[in-house]
Amino acid sequence: MRIPRQTVIAAGTLVAAALLGSSSMPSATSSVGVGVAPEQLSVVGLPCLPGTLNLTMTNTGKQDRYADLTLQPTGPLQLSRTLFSSWLPAVDPDQPVSAPVEVRVPRDAKPGSYKIGLEVDRTRVTVPVTVEPLPPKGAGDNLVLGEQATASSTHGNFTLCGAVDGDKDSEHWDTLTGWNDGTRAAFPDTYDVALSAPAAVGRVELYTLDSAKYPAKANGLKDWDVQVQVGGAWQTVAQVRGNTAGHVTSTFAPVQADAVRILCLDGNDHTYSRIVELEAYGN
Ligand SMILES: [Ca+2]
Structure with missing residues (x-):
């Protein structure tokens, strides 16, 4: 199954590096494409039903570089990682580097709309996350669905x-x-x-x-x-x-x-x- 990807290009510049205090070697050609799939996520507060996002970073520039992708969750969202850091060699064709991140919420999380902010260099992507109500666990329901x-x-x-x-x-x-x-x-x-x-x-x-x-x-x-x-x-x-x-x-x-x-x-x-x-x- 193909999952749609949300892609942005974060162009590193000398100005951005100065503002962020970066020690990398920025240039007008050091660009990183960021992908996240799926583009939005629904999660529920059951211990064995985490949501998963697949993150990718692609060096679309001409110089090898490191890149740090930071993740900032809101509300009750809990992430298996808040930093995806990778060496990104400049190759042709461009080669994405990927990493999964698990998204969990506690059982008592309030249903509603939350988000995860992804940031590389100065560019930010937002993934909307919906916390769904817990499924019913009455006598006629599957009692072990999503349980530990x-x-x-x-x-x-x-x-x-x-x-x-x-x-x-x-x-x-x-x-x-x-x-x-x-x-x-x-x-x-x-x-x-x-x-x-x-x-x-x-x-x-x-x-x-x-x-x-x-x-x-x-x-x-x-x-x-x-x-x-x-x-x-x-x-x-x-x-x-x-x-x-x-x-x-x-x-x-x-x-x-x-x-x-x-x-x-x-x-x-x-x-x-x-x-x-x-x-x-x-x-
Ligand atoms: Ca199964």
């Missing part, structure tokens, strides 16, 4: 939070939208999600990898226990064995729980545990 996940291990660049990000489409399987454990051919693996508050859990929906390229019968989760945490102890409430389907529903007598765990016992290829999405409901 933990796992026994996570493979390479896979994202721990990928299995509670609301995306259950296996065709989107990559390092971002699913969880893959990091211990090849070693079981069990665990994937836990803490509820924001104790709640009755009586149904768990598990989506394991099941795409055209990687069917569940070959690469999906085969055997697992569904567990809930009560008073600090894990209880098994359902067991699945010999699974070959991409989507499995486990229902059981509702239990007031603090967290939900998938105890992964084997995969159909006996290598990795793969969960595209995990959902838990009251009934």
Whole structure:
């Protein structure tokens, strides 16, 4: 998917360098293009649903240089970095240097419109950020959506939070939208999600990898226990064995729980545990 980019050219000049007290070697040809994708962002105060911006700086001038991109958030926005600093060699064709930044807000953040200011040299770009209201977490709602996940291990660049990000489409399987454990051919693996508050859990929906390229019968989760945490102890409430389907529903007598765990016992290829999405409901 192509994401539109917002691009500006910040032209460094002797005057700008003097004003900023810069120690770089400015000249009329030391220009930096700044890109940010997406151009605007929506975030919500759930611990496992951060927003991500991809920043790029491109030296469009003829001299090698350093550049500092500073980020200034407003209101409740919390950034994984407030400075993106890089050496930018002057090459032809121009070569962008990129870095991600995670944008989070606390659970009690007030919904509304905020912004992040990006600045390189004297040029400023503003990214509007909307803080959305928290999704409902009643008995009929997915209680683990965006809540804090933990796992026994996570493979390479896979994202721990990928299995509670609301995306259950296996065709989107990559390092971002699913969880893959990091211990090849070693079981069990665990994937836990803490509820924001104790709640009755009586149904768990598990989506394991099941795409055209990687069917569940070959690469999906085969055997697992569904567990809930009560008073600090894990209880098994359902067991699945010999699974070959991409989507499995486990229902059981509702239990007031603090967290939900998938105890992964084997995969159909006996290598990795793969969960595209995990959902838990009251009934
Ligand atoms: Ca997912």
